[in-house]
Amino acid sequence: xxxxxxxxxxxxxxxxxxxxxxxxxxxxxxxxxxxxxxxxxxxxxxxxxxxxxxxxxxxxxxxxxxxxxxxxxxxxxxxxxxxxxxxxxxxxxxxxxxxxxxxxxxxxxxxxxxxxxxxxxxxxxxxxxxxxxxxxxxxxxxxxxxxxxxxxxx
Amino acid sequence: xxxxxxxxxxxxxxxxxxxxxxxxxxxxxxxxxxxxxxxxxxxxxxxxxxxxxxxxxxxxxxxxxxxxxxxxxxxxxxxxxxxxxxxxxxxxxxxxxxxxxxxxxxxxxxxxxxxxxxxxxxxxxxxxxxxxxxxxxxxxxxxxxxxxxxxxxxxxxxxxxxxxxxxxxxxxxxxxxxxxxxxxxxxxxxxxxxxxxxxxxxxxxxxxxxxxxxxxxxxxxxxxxxxxxxxxxxxxxxxxxxxxxxxxxxxxxxxxxxxxxxxxxxxxxxxxxxxxxxxxxxxxxxxxxxxxxxxxxxxxxxxxxxxxxxxxxxxxxxxxxxxxxxxxxxxxxxxxxxxxxxxxxxxxxxxxxxxxxxxxxxxxxxxxxxxxxxxxxxxxxxxxxxxxxxxxxxxxxxxxxxxxxxxxxxxxxxxxxxxxxxxxxxxxxxxxxxxxxxxxxxxxxxxxxxxxxxxxxxxxxxxxxxxxxxxxxxxxxxxxxxxxxxxxxxxxx
Numbered sequence: 001x002x003x004x005x006x007x008x009x010x011x012x013x014x015x016x017x018x019x020x021x022x023x024x025x026x027x028x029x030x031x032x033x034x035x036x037x038x039x040x041x042x043x044x045x046x047x048x049x050x051x052x053x054x055x056x057x058x059x060x061x062x063x064x065x066x067x068x069x070x071x072x073x074x075x076x077x078x079x080x081x082x083x084x085x086x087x088x089x090x091x092x093x094x095x096x097x098x099x100x101x102x103x104x105x106x107x108x109x110x111x112x113x114x115x116x117x118x119x120x121x122x123x124x125x126x127x128x129x130x131x132x133x134x135x136x137x138x139x140x141x142x143x144x145x146x147x148x149x150x151x152x153x154x
Numbered sequence: 155x156x157x158x159x160x161x162x163x164x165x166x167x168x169x170x171x172x173x174x175x176x177x178x179x180x181x182x183x184x185x186x187x188x189x190x191x192x193x194x195x196x197x198x199x200x201x202x203x204x205x206x207x208x209x210x211x212x213x214x215x216x217x218x219x220x221x222x223x224x225x226x227x228x229x230x231x232x233x234x235x236x237x238x239x240x241x242x243x244x245x246x247x248x249x250x251x252x253x254x255x256x257x258x259x260x261x262x263x264x265x266x267x268x269x270x271x272x273x274x275x276x277x278x279x280x281x282x283x284x285x286x287x288x289x290x291x292x293x294x295x296x297x298x299x300x301x302x303x304x305x306x307x308x309x310x311x312x313x314x315x316x317x318x319x320x321x322x323x324x325x326x327x328x329x330x331x332x333x334x335x336x337x338x339x340x341x342x343x344x345x346x347x348x349x350x351x352x353x354x355x356x357x358x359x360x361x362x363x364x365x366x367x368x369x370x371x372x373x374x375x376x377x378x379x380x381x382x383x384x385x386x387x388x389x390x391x392x393x394x395x396x397x398x399x400x401x402x403x404x405x406x407x408x409x410x411x412x413x414x415x416x417x418x419x420x421x422x423x424x425x426x427x428x429x430x431x432x433x434x435x436x437x438x439x440x441x442x443x444x445x446x447x448x449x450x451x452x453x454x455x456x457x458x459x460x461x462x463x464x465x466x467x468x469x470x471x472x473x474x475x476x477x478x479x480x481x482x483x484x485x486x487x488x489x490x491x492x493x494x495x496x497x498x499x500x501x502x503x504x505x506x507x508x509x510x511x512x513x514x515x516x517x518x519x520x521x522x523x524x525x526x527x528x529x530x531x532x533x534x535x536x537x538x539x540x541x542x543x544x545x546x547x548x549x550x551x552x553x554x555x556x557x558x559x560x561x562x563x564x565x566x567x568x569x570x571x572x573x574x575x576x577x578x579x580x581x582x583x584x585x586x587x588x589x590x591x592x593x594x595x596x597x598x599x600x601x602x603x604x605x606x607x608x609x610x611x612x613x614x615x616x617x618x619x620x621x622x623x624x625x626x627x628x629x630x631x632x633x634x635x636x637x638x639x640x641x642x643x644x645x646x647x
Binding site for chain 2: 001004005008012019022026029030031032033034035037038039040041044045047048051052054055058068069070072079082083086087090091093094097098106109110113114117118119125128132136139140143144145146147148
């Protein structure tokens with residue numbers, strides 16, 4: 001956990017530095033008596049840098065109070081694959097949705113995501129995917145008037 | 155007053171207002187329970203339907219949507235960790251934990267009863283002391299609202315139990331992300347890098363959906379391993395808590411309803427702030443604060459009670475001053491104007507039967523919403539009977555459709571996914587995610603009111619300390635930060 005906190009502290013300090021640089025390099029615009037559009041972001045960036053440094057110091061200096069944290073479980077290669085696979089499949093589905101349409105993409109996505117989540121391939125898996133697609137499509141499109149893209153390349 | 159109330163009930167109990175209310179309740183509960191759809195949107199959608207109705211029927215329909223939405227929003231928050239509306243975010247913390255323990259029914263039952271209590275409490279305040287309460291709203295300028303929001307931000311300290319540094323870092327990250335988009339006072343671009351998609355800034359609801367739901371789905375995936383076919387097996391039989399349990403929660407109901415009503419009165423605040431404040435206050439007064447976040451029923455009661463307490467509170471400035479307390483009452487204000495009524499001090503004198511008809515409708519709407527949501531819960535809990543391996547992807551799909559449906563925009567879907575990934579990383583490395591949400595909810599108003607107060611006071615920073623209400627909230631904010639630090643210091647060996 002110490003190593004992870006050190007790395008995250010460094011990354012956050014870098015992010016804070018970059019953000020602070022953006023606030024300084026932006027054109028100065030303000031109303032009379034207004035501290036300006038970058039005043040608050042500048043305070044926030046400075047605060048983030050300070051706290052990130054404190055987070056790093058907490059890990060290095062033994063005397064500083066260090067929170068008792070339970071480190072996250074180490075992910076097995078299969079779990080990494082499942083987690084990031086699910087994220088990639090979901091992001092791909094969201095990206096392809098406008099072009100390929102909800103009715104075609106959703107059952108395919110659901111079956112793929114269920115298999116990735118550990119479900120076994122059965123007829124019921126495909127049936128669940130089709131039923132869920134239909135229920136969500138009907139309720140959102142016909143009841144809530146949300147314009148989900150129905151078919152490929154409308 | 156009694157005579158006016160009787161006339162009000164006579165009007166509200168006719169078949170037209172009751173039917174309009176029933177339609178409103180159905181729409182409200184469904185919209186509240188559907189992730190991504192807001193009560194404001196539902197009230198706006200129903201607005202054209204009110205043109206052909208009488209004033210009392212029109213308001214009965216809109217109040218039905220309003221109360222139904224506030225009760226229905228706890229259903230997905232408790233069952234699948236997706237807050238139906240931003241106000242239900244605080245219900246997620248303990249509601250979902252109870253659902254995981256197999257007590258989804260109990261959590262939903264308490265949430266509905268607390269909601270009903272909050273709605274009735276704020277209604278009584280509205281009927282009895284609306285003009286006096288309206289004076290409180292007039293005391294709140296930009297400096298007071300800023301100090302109140304700053305006090306609200308100190309809730310971060312309560313959510314950063316393990317590491318205050320990490321809690322504040324999370325809050326700062328949220329505030330920095332809120333700054334993306336158009337500047338709230340000048341309308342000039344900030345941190346948009348020339349991308350049109352970033353002009354609208356971070357959309358709150360997709361961010362909230364992503365940060366709550368996606369990390370949970372991914373963590374469940376990792377945690378359950380081979381038990382993919384496992385389900386939660388919710389206990390639907392225990393939907394209504396026992397009288398003994400309800401009696402034990404009366405203190406919570408009163409505190410939460412009071413906070414919800416007061417916050418509702420203040421224009422520009424609203425449900426999310428009230429629920430976070432009520433939740434935090436309940437945790438502070440609890441003898442066993444460690445239970446909060448792990449399935450404390452008081453946590454569910456506090457957030458749900460404050461959530462619906464806002465409904466009556468927000469109507470106070472709308473009816474007495476013509477100032478809407480939140481976006482929903484702004485739409486209602488429009489509906490009243492369309493009906494030829496002009497909210498303000500004269501409304502109570504010139505249209506007393508209508509005003510009391512509205513009060514009676516609000517009472518009936520709260521009761522009807524509670525009954526209908528209790529009925530709806532029996533069906534919605536069945537969602538948890540899906541095997542976890544199927545429930546996760548369905549939740550992800552609802553996240554995508556819910557985010558998209560806010561503005562029919564794929565940018566919102568992208569926002570949801572980015573915040574989902576951020577939430578997953580933060581949660582894994584023990585950064586609390588609630589401060590990010592709190593910052594997203596309060597951040598924009600915090601900055602706007604800070605700068606507006608300075609402009610109004612001609613650049614005088616003492617404005618925050620010289621106005622009594624503002625000073626009071628600043629003192630409370632300092633006390634709120636110091637209290638956990640002091641208790642931590644005491645606990646340290």
